[in-house]
Amino acid sequence: MKNSLMNGTVGTGVALSLGLLAHGAAAENLRLLTWGGYAPENVIEMFEAETGHTVEVTKSNNEEMIAKLRATGGGGFDLAQPSQDRIAGPQAEFGIYKPIDLDRIDSAQFIGSMLAATKANTTVDGEVYGVPHVWGTSGLVLDTAKAGMVKDYTDLCGADTAGKVSYRLKRPTLIGFAFSMGMDPFAAYGDPAAYTEIMEQVEAKLIECKPNVKTYWGGGDELMGLLRSGEVVASMAWDTGGWKLNADNADITFVAPAAGALGWIDTFALPAKGKADDAAYDWINFVMRPEVSALITESSGQFTASQGADEFASDELKARFQASFPPEAIDNIKWYPPVPAGLEAIEGGVLDRVKAAN
């Protein structure tokens, strides 16, 4: 009670001083569940100064976001940022989000095609549950001087890089290997039997590949350490990871694999029991402004779905992006379709068996 009173007073004061009473809505505390780098300190300060709302950031990842929201039935947070493919399944299964009121979103600020694709992928029973924010890809991060021969996911299993390879034991690895082995796992999403068959082949390949692996990385910083020290020369990771390292060591960079980089879009979704919807919508409309989006791109290294924000992006980042993605590699990006509920169980068994194999 004391807290909300305080926030209210401070908020009103700021709003008055900025002459922004037109907003009308009372200041709220926005509890944001997001990824590292998506809500940089400078953006939060600007937002708090302009709207009077306060922002409380919790950094997380896809799985933890869903697990946290599931534990509380969608409470504890006012705005979450899961990937677009991980919304429809958990929503159908656990009902942890509430529909987005599209009238309250300034859709002109979004890149049209990306907004349309995300809306389609996050629709459950005719209601839209997500709008796009940040996008990127995962593929190969290589020390090109030592592992230049790696062109595709399965090349990580080659003798040239034995003992100097690292990837995650998570679903992107399964999907990447499946594409690289000439199969299309996305086409089999709706057919559990066909999907199981694909996953069995991937499982065999990953077990065969295991002696090549130094360790399965867990967090981004762990992988950065491994690549920087030279203990690992070829890995499967996000594009930003590669570009960050490229700034320190020109040999290391992100390479789009021959089978196609895997494209993801992180979204905005409203948790079912969120209490600060006004602040959530204000935040979405605020951070999608091109100049604010550019700040987020600078902090996370990742591009956003904001229309016109790339004009503000730094030339270095643009150069790295163009070096990693020739036009044909962009066309070859495999965008994740929504994951149907229950698919994780099939993948889970595969991952457990790979981990246990000798």
Added chain:
Amino acid sequence: MRNQARLGFYLLLTPLLLWLILLIVIPHIDMALLSLRERVGVGKYATSMANYGTFFGEPLYMWTFLRTAMMSVLATLITLIIAFPVSYYIAKMARGRTQSALFLLCLVPFWVSELVRTFGWMILLRETGLFSTLLQWAGLVDGPVEMLYNDAAMMVGLVYTSMLFMVVPLVTTLESLDDAVIEAGYDLGGSGFSVLREIVIPHAMPGIVSGSIVVFMLSLGNYLTPTMLGGKDSLWFTELIYSQFIVRFNWELGAAFGFMLLILSSVIVWGTLRLTGQTLEKTMG
């Protein structure tokens, strides 16, 4: 007067009861119910034993548990073998300030968190780490050696993490052993080994057992050390539980795993107590 005493009794009992019921009994009942649910469709659940069926049906899970239990037993034994002489020295040979200083040294690593201690080991053992560099500098090896990401590294981490929990009970029980008894043993013609076997170990038994139980349970329930030091082959049972809950959204199976861990580890502790002829009352009292 009597009434006041009763009131005091209940007042003292309340925190304990609240603790037990709110934080232990209720969550466990909830977990038990959860573990008995089976997902039959999108958002639909039925009561069944299917999750326990999965545990026994998939050899992988049983093997992982056995591996975790065996490694934990081994870690307990190694900890005991290292901690016993250390405790004996602290309790019986060292005197005054030396004694407190040595005891403090055992305690110092626990002033930082487990995560930091584990990172410390990673810095020492990794390919570009301290040991590898030292060996190369001394000319003992030609290229970098990787000492991280294997079972031995994991064992080192587990033993290091649990050392204190073995030393403390051992020092306490050994301190209560009268020096005169040991001298009497030698006076009666006992050798060093027979004094150790007939007098010191039997006296220290409660400390050994309680220390071993604590270390075993800590190792079995450890998540951080196996994951970070064990690398790609480190499948640990707690890791399975974590991934069922967080990565697979399969809370039902995770809850069943949690219960199996509780039941099986209790059985192991109970079995060991029976085998060694100890009881929990003797150890804790």
